[in-house]
Amino acid sequence: QFEVPQGKRIGEVWFEPPPALPDILVKYIFTSEKLSVQVHPSDAQAKALGESDRGKEECWLVIDAEPDAVLGIGFTQPLDTEAMRDSALDGSIEGLMQWHPVSAGDFFYIPAGTVHAIGAGVSLIEIQQASDITYRLYDYGRPRELHLERGLQVAKGETYGGGTKLSWPEHGAAAIVRGPYFSADLVSGPTADGPAPVDHAPCIVIPVVGEAIVDGQTVQAGEAAYASDAAAVVFGAGSQCIVVRRPG
DSSP: OOOOOTTOOOSEEEEOOOTTSTTEEEEEEEOSSOOOEEEOOOHHHHHHTTOSSOOOOEEEEEEEEOTTOEEEEEESSOOOHHHHHHHHHHSTHHHHEEEEEOOTTEEEEEOTTBOEEEOSSEEEEEEEESOOOOEEEEOTTOSSOOOHHHHHHHOBOOOOOOOEEOOOOSSEEEEEEEOSSOEEEEEESOOTTSOOSSOSSOEEEEEEESEEEETTEEEETTOOEEESOGGGOEEOTTOEEEEEEOOO
């Protein structure tokens, strides 16, 4: 498990994929400035482009946000490849993106090929395929490498339907992701005396509020831990946790 240092916007904190769940990566992301406009390929696209890694789908749960914080996902109107290219080159792509005002509890699923960017002043949990492939399309003039040609081969110049405000169950579990690469449930405690809210699969437990006991160890908000048996996790009274496991 890991802990986010108090009061520090450190960029990213990774929870290294456990051997039993090598395809799933959990991160905490904290932004003090805008992150690059970027896109990730699908598995098939990554293979076609000769990448050695898999593609990436991901989802975001906002856990804190400054008053004017936004996430950029998709475009305000459909764009073809040339329009995306031109706007990435001249910097106008930022103004063409769909910027979603966010607050704690907002949830977004980001399919492969979706152009996206995280604005300043956002703290979020990211659950993703374990992949290092990111194609930066635009980076506000910062001197980092861009990957425009590859990015344009996978980017969808589409609008995005928007996120959802999560509604935690009073007790037990509620599904939020049933995707091809990972499943995720919201679990509200206490659960010690009730039926197991999830099956016996290995999982990653991410407390958002309160704490859970995983293999005899207390895991609190700001941490994450691997559990070999999801049904054996004890979710504390008043806790709100995300449980991530393989699809199915």
